[in-house]
Amino acid sequence: MSAVMITRKVRKWERLPGKNTFCCDGRVMMARQKGVFYLTMFLIMGTCSLFFAFECPYLAVHLSPAIPVFAVLLFLFVMAMLLRTSFSDPGVLPRALPEEAAFIEMEIEAANGNVPAGQRPPPRIRNVQINNQIVKLKYCYTCKIFRPPRASHCSICDNCVDRFDHHCPWVGNCVGKRNYRYFYLFTLSLSLLTIYIFAFDIVHVVMRSVDKGFLNTLQETPGTVLEVLVCFFTLWSVVGLTGFHTYLISLNQTTNEDIKGSWSGKNRVQNPYSHKNIIKNCCEVLCGPAYPSVLDRRGLMPEDSSSALTSFAPSSTSIPAPQTTKTTAPLIPNEHTPDDAKPNIAASAEKTSSHKAKSPPPKEEQPPLPTVPPLASPETDAETSISKDKMY
Amino acid sequence: MLSSMKEGCHDPKTKQTQLLKPGRRTKASGVFHNLQEMQHCASLVTKVFIQRDYSEGTVCRFQTKFPSELNIRIERTLLEETVKTLNSYYMEAEKIGGQSYMEGCLACATAYIVFLCMETRYEKVLKKISGYIQEQNEKIYAPRGLLLTDPVERGMRVLEVSIFEDQGSAGSSPSSTLSSDSSAR
Numbered sequence: 001m002s003a004v005m006i007t008r009k010v011r012k013w014e015r016l017p018g019k020n021t022f023c024c025d026g027r028v029m030m031a032r033q034k035g036v037f038y039l040t041m042f043l044i045m046g047t048c049s050l051f052f053a054f055e056c057p058y059l060a061v062h063l064s065p066a067i068p069v070f071a072v073l074l075f076l077f078v079m080a081m082l083l084r085t086s087f088s089d090p091g092v093l094p095r096a097l098p099e100e101a102a103f104i105e106m107e108i109e110a111a112n113g114n115v116p117a118g119q120r121p122p123p124r125i126r127n128v129q130i131n132n133q134i135v136k137l138k139y140c141y142t143c144k145i146f147r148p149p150r151a152s153h154c155s156i157c158d159n160c161v162d163r164f165d166h167h168c169p170w171v172g173n174c175v176g177k178r179n180y181r182y183f184y185l186f187t188l189s190l191s192l193l194t195i196y197i198f199a200f201d202i203v204h205v206v207m208r209s210v211d212k213g214f215l216n217t218l219q220e221t222p223g224t225v226l227e228v229l230v231c232f233f234t235l236w237s238v239v240g241l242t243g244f245h246t247y248l249i250s251l252n253q254t255t256n257e258d259i260k261g262s263w264s265g266k267n268r269v270q271n272p273y274s275h276k277n278i279i280k281n282c283c284e285v286l287c288g289p290a291y292p293s294v295l296d297r298r299g300l301m302p303e304d305s306s307s308a309l310t311s312f313a314p315s316s317t318s319i320p321a322p323q324t325t326k327t328t329a330p331l332i333p334n335e336h337t338p339d340d341a342k343p344n345i346a347a348s349a350e351k352t353s354s355h356k357a358k359s360p361p362p363k364e365e366q367p368p369l370p371t372v373p374p375l376a377s378p379e380t381d382a383e384t385s386i387s388k389d390k391m392y
Numbered sequence: 393m394l395s396s397m398k399e400g401c402h403d404p405k406t407k408q409t410q411l412l413k414p415g416r417r418t419k420a421s422g423v424f425h426n427l428q429e430m431q432h433c434a435s436l437v438t439k440v441f442i443q444r445d446y447s448e449g450t451v452c453r454f455q456t457k458f459p460s461e462l463n464i465r466i467e468r469t470l471l472e473e474t475v476k477t478l479n480s481y482y483m484e485a486e487k488i489g490g491q492s493y494m495e496g497c498l499a500c501a502t503a504y505i506v507f508l509c510m511e512t513r514y515e516k517v518l519k520k521i522s523g524y525i526q527e528q529n530e531k532i533y534a535p536r537g538l539l540l541t542d543p544v545e546r547g548m549r550v551l552e553v554s555i556f557e558d559q560g561s562a563g564s565s566p567s568s569t570l571s572s573d574s575s576a577r
Contacts, residue, residue, distance in 0.1 A: 272449065288496070290499070292544075
């Protein structure tokens, strides 16, 4: 029995490394664990539906019809910002192609010189001077690049993200350069919506109680109790988060930098990215240019890769089985542990060796291939092993 | 240097000569006249990567330092000119001023739905850049056996310069190119 050969165009998102899931043929990009995101959606939509069902008819008649109208607009804005944050590319940096990785390895080898046997090579760090401040660029063993300033590797999504803020399970995505302003506007508008619903719930209960008594009111509009509960707990967390991010924006810092204490002022280190002016910092973060994605998700793979697939090939919309979520903290730090790096490095070592085996240079006289040193791992890197020792 | 080809590209593997399509100029001077010719007839020797310059912060800028591997291939001033023009384009795209505020505020007022219909300023400049790189490749780099790759295809991390070698001169030039490369370093 012969297999049926089907040729189909393969889009680049299907071959992207990393632990993202893609929907709508590459238009939507999210993290793998989406459970908490669904909870966020449910809470927002559920609470708002209760508000529109129970409170709005009464308030529209007895106070003003503008109240539900404004609530609808605010709700739509919140949902738009949430979906925009969750579905967009946070600013993922694509991994280095083999030639670029080899080029960087050669540069590192040249810079290190000869390392005596048995000794660990020096840590892979590049120093750049930004605004009279020395900034260290670290090497990412997974992506095989020196991370640009402010970029960081997210262990959950397994990508380097530019201007990495944090990985937010509530939106089911990383928050980075491209979607930070949407995330901020989401928290801000959600704070306003929560305060709005909470306030008008109280107003509604008071107004109705004056007519019919408190217990009767609660019997007539049971949704109010639920709304008040949800809003009360949401208020503290979301308003607090909005305040925290407003503070970060005014200083032009990321959550990641704040947690690590990169610019805390010790040893006279100062934030080189800050304009030292709150208005300018806010304008840059919120009104800066909208950066386009450098991951060409919907581009077609080159001809030789889009080979004929058998009929038993998985469909393009198959999503890998979600892993069980063990996230407890709302903010997830970024650096991958050396244990995480091991399978990645082994996998990438296999990939590069198979790539070399498959495409030998076509000339008769083969030029000597640049000898790529054995792929360094965090175990052989002095700095990472020192920090690992500190952890345990 | 690259040897001249009279009738077409000589493929050393199959020992066949692939005739150029009628209407194309044959190489007389030993240089490639257009991109398609180069990509069909030449083989890749190596790639050089021009790194980002972070001295001004996180804005997109490339180093104007001239890589030594390109010494024999192209004049320093030409490459520097290309990189400086690219840097000015990126600066224009990332400029925070009146226009970016207007765009940001308008977009925010429409809950960013307008971005689904409209092209952002950055995307417009990226298109201009890609046209510029194409034009530079055709005019300056392809005739010297080089090819620039748009940085956006490499995550805006590097400006990749591919160095090609003429396949017809496969027997003699690789070693001479390699020895000249190593001597240039």
